[in-house]
Amino acid sequence: MAMRAYLQRALLEALRQIDGVPNGFLPTLEVPKVAQHGDLSTNCALKLARHLHRAPMQIAEEVATRIALDPDRIEACEAVRPGFINFRFSHRQLYQALAAVLEAGPQFGRTGAGQGQRALVEFVSANPTGPLTVGHGRNAVLGDTIANLLEWTGYDVTREYYFNDAGRQMRVLGASVRARYEQALHDRNLVAGSYATKHATDGVGRRVEVPASFPDDGYLGHYIVEIARALADAEGAALLSATSDAPFTQAAKEAIFQDIERTLQRLDIRMDTFFNERSLYESGALDAVLQGLSGTGLLYEKDGATWFRTSAMGKDSDTVLVKRTGEPTYRLPDIAYHRDKLQRGYDVCVNVFGADHIATYPDILRALRVLGLDADRIDVILYQFVTLVRGGQEVKMSTRKANFVTLDELTAEVGPDVTRFFFLMRSVGRHLEFDLDLAKEASDKNPVFYLQYAHARICSIQDKAASVGFETDVKADLALLTHETELNLIKQVVHFPQALCAVAEAREPHRLVVYLREVAAAFSHFYHHCRIIGEPRATASARMALAAATRVVLCNGLTVLGISAPERMEKRDEA
RNA sequence: GCGCCCGUAGCUCAGCCGGACAGAGCGUCUGCCUCCGGAGCAGAAGGUCAGAGGUUCGAAUCCUCUCGGGCGUACCA
Known part of the structure; x- marks a missing residue:
């Protein structure tokens, strides 16, 4: 970050001396794909060529001669072929940055872009009608990792789970449990007489036998049977006379939520808050939204339903918010919920949605804008299946x-x-x-292990070094690190904070995976070209320091991903 | 019909707010363990970036169209 900012300032200064450069022009710096082209590069001369009516190469050369650079930081600056200007960092600069990695240790990579701001990440948000599926898994892991990323860039993050335990789904769930409960009582001979059965069709078209009282679109999963049996064990036949399904719904909800939380915990995911949709009904938030919208004339009644005039806002049709029955569609509480989030004062609200929500969230944003709220604070992550x-x-x-x-x-x-x-x-x-x-497969084909292996290998080297009589020396003479693989590894390692920042801002965790793979690769190359233990003490110390810094980055990076950084990996048995 | 996502090496995918010869892993083929963990390293082969137009000094990247695959398009959640 520092280097990029430093170079950008120097470039601006140089460009100011050239006639015809527009005032607002901002040169950009990027890391070239090929190491041969230096550590940072700018295409500003190419960009300006048209404006200045001059050959790009000529502009590049002029900038390169005019730019004032501290030779302690930048060791080379050259204008090249089509008109790029390439910069090469001084070794001294790299060694300083490397020392900073060791100094920061577990904190290395934490930055402050979100300092003082609060972020809410809403994810999973599956209703408690059954265990989480693999599809929820992508949602859960993405949400949790984005939350981690935001934390590492300084935000105060809340992980929230939104759910609905009131609607039709839950009524069907309760009725399903009740039917299975009655069945369980019969199975245990706790009630006399026979009970009737019928057939239902499951998700793959098979006929299964269910109790006659089972709802037509009831939940067929085995977990329902288990919940019902547990109820039979705990309550005996006491619930048989219940006048409503409420106790069954309640029992199911509790059991299923417990299961969901346990599933999430196994992936090291813990929610901070659970937001119940029902609270929006009870607090009058739904009415408040309707009132707010009606004030704008974008609400109307037709066929007994209440419509939101989304056709006036770029959609090809209007949207029902309240059905003829008086019941809200799910969109109304969704709007109220997001309004609530913004009103709770979050600066950023990230939503992790499956691709099937593509059509619903634009309505929410439209409504929020109409209500005068800053919908730009809402950031929707849509993932494919x-x-x-x-x-x-x-x-x-x-x-x-x-x-x-x-x-x-x-x-x-x-x-x-x-x-x-x-x-x-x-x-x-x-x-x-x-x-x-x-x-x-626990083998080299599995990319996870490549990262973990590099980390474990460093730990192993450190153990070995300690047993031979020396440990990582913070005061090592880093200037002894001059091999190509050493310099490359330093550059990779030192880049971690910027990499993390960019990944957080883009909300694209896969880019962190890509980056960490590059770090692990750079380390493996270094490891195979440069010995540590057995080299002269000064060289060994410097290399130990480099390995330690690499360990810091791998460990911190894996931590952000929620993946363990093992100190050793079990040797696998060759079959 | 309309909207969104995707189509890059045999396979799975990076790269996509335009730039310097299109990258990685797996698979295939060659080498490398008296030496800090070979779950590794060094190297080779392999691509009309779905196709066709267009914008540009420059397009995998931007625009249009076509063809394929997915997801949506409810007074269901």
């Missing part, structure tokens, strides 16, 4: 026993580190192919 692949075949998401449906099963099978890594390694805009065979 997950496909499980096993044996080269897509696993159909179904209740079929052999297939995975729940997040829990997935985590149990491949472990939390691999689960998180796989959900994070692809960009959110792409479908995620989750290869179970690859995920389960």
Whole structure:
């Protein structure tokens, strides 16, 4: 950051001396793809060529000669071919930055862009009608990691889970549990007589037997049976006479939420707050939204329903907010909920949604704008769906026993580190192919281990060094690090804070995965070209320091991703 | 029909707010363990960046169209 800012200032100063450069012109600096082109590069001469009616190369040369640079920081500045100006950092600059990594240690990478600001990340938000699925897994891991990223860039972050335990879904859930409860009582001979059954069709078209009292669109999952049995164990036949399904709904909700939280905890995810949709009904927030909207004339009645004139705001149709029955559609509480978030004073509200929400959130933003709220504070992350692949075949998401449906099963099978890594390694805009065979394989094919292995290897070197009689020396003479692989590794390691910042701002965790892979690769190259233990003491100390700094970055980076940085990895048995 | 996402090496994907010869992993082929962990390293082969136009000094990247795949488009949640 410092170098980029420093160079930009120097460039601006140089450009000011050249006739015809527009006032607001801001030169940009980027890291060239090829190391040969230096550490930072600007294309400003190419950009200005048209404006100045001059050859880009000529401009580049003039800038390069006019720019005033501290040779202690920049060792080379040259204008090159089409008109790029390339800068090379001085070694001294690199060594200073490297020392700073060791000084900051576990804090290295923390920056302050969000200092003093509060962020709310809403994610998962699955209603408590069943266990979390693999699809929820991508949501959960993305949300948690984005929250981590925001924390590392200085925000005060709240992780929130929004849910609805009132609607039709929950009524059906309660009725399903009740039917299974009655069945359980019969199975245990706690009530006399036989009970009637009927057939229902499950998600993959199979006929299954259910109690006659089972709702037509009831929940067929086995977890319902378990909840019902637990109720039968705890309450006996006492609930048989209940006048409503409420006790069943309540029991189901509690059991399922417990299950969901446990599933999340296995992935090291903990929510700060749970927001109940029902509270919006009770607080009058829904009415407040309707009132606010009606004041603008964008609300009208038709066929007994209340409509929001979204057609006046770029949508091809209007949207119902309150049904003819008087019941709100889900969009109304959604609007009220987001209004509530903004009113709670969050500077940034991140929402993690599956691609199927593509059509709903624009309505929310429209409504918020109409209500005079700053909808730009809401940042929607839309992720594409997950496909499980096993044996080269897509696993159909179904209740079929052999297939995975729940997040829990997935985590149990491949472990939390691999689960998180796989959900994070692809960009959110792409479908995620989750290869179970690859995920389960503890081998070099599995990309997670490449990162963890590099970390473990450094730890192992440090152990070895300690046993030989010396440890990382903070006062090592870093100027002894001159090998190409050493310099490259230093550059990678030192870049961590900027990399993290950029990833946080873009809210694209997969880019952190890409960066960390590069760090691990740079370390492996260094490791294979430069010995540490056994070299002269001064050289060994410097290399130990470099390894320690690499460890810091790998560890901090993995921590942001929510993946462990093991000090050793089990040797695998070669089959 | 309309809206959004995606189409880059045999496979899975980076790169996409335009720039310097298109990158990585896996797979394939060659080498490297008397030496700090070979879950590694060094190297090779492999691409009309779906296709066609356009904008530009310059396009995988921006615009238009076409073709493929996915998701939406409810007074369901």
